Amino acid sequence: MTPAPAPSFRDPAGCCCFFNQRVLRFVTASAIAEFEDFLQTNCAHQFIAGKKFVSTRRLNEEETATLRESPELRPVFNAQPIGAVFEHERIPFPSYPHEWAPEMLWNAGRLTLELAQAALADGFGLKDATPHNILFRGSEPVFIDALSFERRNPGDPIWKPHAQFIRTFLLPLMAHRLWNMQPADIFFTHRDGLEPEEIYRWCGPLERFKPRTLSLVSIPTWLSRKADPDDQKIYQPHLLANTEKARFILESLFKRLERMLDSLKPVAQKKSVWSDYMATHSYDDPAFAAKEKFVNEALREFKPARVLDVGANTGHFSALAAQADAEVVAVDLDAACAGAIWQRAREQKLNILPLVLDLAHPSPALGWRNGECPSFLDRATGAFDGVLMLALIHHLLVTERIPLEEILRLAYDVTNSLLVIEFIEPKDEMFRRLTRGREHLHAALDVKMFEQACTPYFEIVRSLALPGTHRRMYCLKRKGDGN
Amino acid sequence: MILAYIDPGIGALIWQTIIAAFVGFLFYLKKTRRWIVEMFRKIFLRGGKKQGAGFEIPPPKVEAKIDAK
Numbered sequence A: 001m002t003p004a005p006a007p008s009f010r011d012p013a014g015c016c017c018f019f020n021q022r023v024l025r026f027v028t029a030s031a032i033a034e035f036e037d038f039l040q041t042n043c044a045h046q047f048i049a050g051k052k053f054v055s056t057r058r059l060n061e062e063e064t065a066t067l068r069e070s071p072e073l074r075p076v077f078n079a080q081p082i083g084a085v086f087e088h089e090r091i092p093f094p095s096y097p098h099e100w101a102p103e104m105l106w107n108a109g110r111l112t113l114e115l116a117q118a119a120l121a122d123g124f125g126l127k128d129a130t131p132h133n134i135l136f137r138g139s140e141p142v143f144i145d146a147l148s149f150e151r152r153n154p155g156d157p158i159w160k161p162h163a164q165f166i167r168t169f170l171l172p173l174m175a176h177r178l179w180n181m182q183p184a185d186i187f188f189t190h191r192d193g194l195e196p197e198e199i200y201r202w203c204g205p206l207e208r209f210k211p212r213t214l215s216l217v218s219i220p221t222w223l224s225r226k227a228d229p230d231d232q233k234i235y236q237p238h239l240l241a242n243t244e245k246a247r248f249i250l251e252s253l254f255k256r257l258e259r260m261l262d263s264l265k266p267v268a269q270k271k272s273v274w275s276d277y278m279a280t281h282s283y284d285d286p287a288f289a290a291k292e293k294f295v296n297e298a299l300r301e302f303k304p305a306r307v308l309d310v311g312a313n314t315g316h317f318s319a320l321a322a323q324a325d326a327e328v329v330a331v332d333l334d335a336a337c338a339g340a341i342w343q344r345a346r347e348q349k350l351n352i353l354p355l356v357l358d359l360a361h362p363s364p365a366l367g368w369r370n371g372e373c374p375s376f377l378d379r380a381t382g383a384f385d386g387v388l389m390l391a392l393i394h395h396l397l398v399t400e401r402i403p404l405e406e407i408l409r410l411a412y413d414v415t416n417s418l419l420v421i422e423f424i425e426p427k428d429e430m431f432r433r434l435t436r437g438r439e440h441l442h443a444a445l446d447v448k449m450f451e452q453a454c455t456p457y458f459e460i461v462r463s464l465a466l467p468g469t470h471r472r473m474y475c476l477k478r479k480g481d482g483n
Numbered sequence B: 001m002i003l004a005y006i007d008p009g010i011g012a013l014i015w016q017t018i019i020a021a022f023v024g025f026l027f028y029l030k031k032t033r034r035w036i037v038e039m040f041r042k043i044f045l046r047g048g049k050k051q052g053a054g055f056e057i058p059p060p061k062v063e064a065k066i067d068a069k
Helices: A029-039 A042-051 A061-069 A071-079 A102-121 A161-178 A184-188 A197-204 A212-225 A243-263 A285-302 A315-325 A334-347 A376-380 A393-399 A404-414 A427-437 A449-456 B011-044 B060-068
Strands: A015-021 A022-028 A054-057 A081-090 A124-126 A134-137 A138-144 A149-151 A304-308 A327-332 A352-356 A384-389 A415-424 A458-465 A473-476
Touching: A015 A061, A022 A029, A029 A042, A029 A081, A029 A138, A029 A161, A042 A102, A042 B060, A061 A071, A061 A081, A071 A334, A102 A124, A102 A134, A102 A138, A102 A161, A102 A184, A102 A243, A102 A334, A124 B060, A161 A184, A161 A197, A161 A243, A161 A415, A161 B011, A197 A212, A212 B011, A285 A315, A285 A384, A285 A415, A285 A458, A285 A473, A304 A315, A315 A327, A315 A334, A315 A352, A327 A334, A334 A352, A376 A404, A384 A404, A384 A458, A393 A415, A393 A427, A404 A415, A404 A449, A404 A458, A415 A458, A449 A458
Parallel strands: A304 A327, A304 A384, A327 A352, A384 A415
Antiparallel strands: A015 A022, A022 A081, A054 A081, A124 A149, A134 A138, A415 A473, A458 A473
């Protein structure tokens, strides 16, 4: 198995690889002492205990020697003088900033600042500040780039990743606040976030002079225009003799960034096309209760450990799955819905990871040689024991024009066991609303045809017509080998 | 020393340096204010105990003990 690179190979102090279901960090000989010193700090202990920092252990000589002999890892050992190998805990379902709701980006920013402040107290500095350092375990952020800490010079009052923190956290959140841009709109094409110059061009003359914009965008833009790009003095460290003063300056910088971040906190429950769906959907109470009971029974019977809820909306059924002790990944194309799920998961302490994702256009592989962020389907294939596809199929069939067999094939690839799917007949009110004069395309679609399409991939465990609707719930069990 | 491998920006770095200079000035103001407060405290709290380096504001418990004496 060829080791797949993880997003931290840019750091000259080491790199990270996935190998045989393990997350391995290869640290260069010159960086080991500092790395181990950091792992012994109060900051590291406190954040590891709080599950906000990835737990890490050093492999012993024997384990490292075994890895050295592995031909797949030889290029990693040969690329740089590796002094030691560490193993990190594996975070269940990796997700990336381009799949997050703005609330999640904000939360990742908070964790970054908390860590930078705590490390400062222990004499360490955070040497990069990007959302790619963070994954989510359920709705909680976890800092995974353990090598991002370095002993700081006590006299240095400058935080070099300041600009990166602004580019990757503050300016994307500002773009969300001002123009409703989502992290996906930014991070798909801008790995390192937004430059102040870019935002400056988008701002009107009045916006440029508002205090927050002035500090984050306009003044840095004006200064960079005036600065001589060849002047290397700008980048030289300005060390102070008074270390107490240097620390005071850094502490005040972190507090200022924290205030900025708080002022950019995404507004909760922002209205969107789909965020009101639970209040306005077409079911009456008995039909919805029957649907809820059906899903609950399927979850209790199959007891899936990992569930993917596709088209999760505000997460009603994701919450049911999480309450049945499943680790849930809830995806919806609407960022406001994903944000609402994140809020709900945190408030109710539910193990749900919400992601902004359109199943018809799932996240592709991104980064260098498409290896830094694997595609959503690469991560999802075979990763779940249960899949929920509720009130979704008509959107895929009609709006996206995905053939029924393709939809079932995808569900087959993703789940190892259970599929709960809601079949919606073409005469259903919502189905008709989507067809917009194209009814003839789905004239042949009925329950019989749907069940026939399921047969190669799934065994029908049971089904239930929802009273007063043209919808039918199916509990399907994956067959061993689909055609 | 932090040897950054990330882009520190130009404008944002200069702006941070300017703010750092200003905050550095505030550091001395704050220190002077503390020194003055401490001096007044020493003058008006007759018989008060010596407080460490002279810049520390004593915690309330210690003050209560001093008053009781």
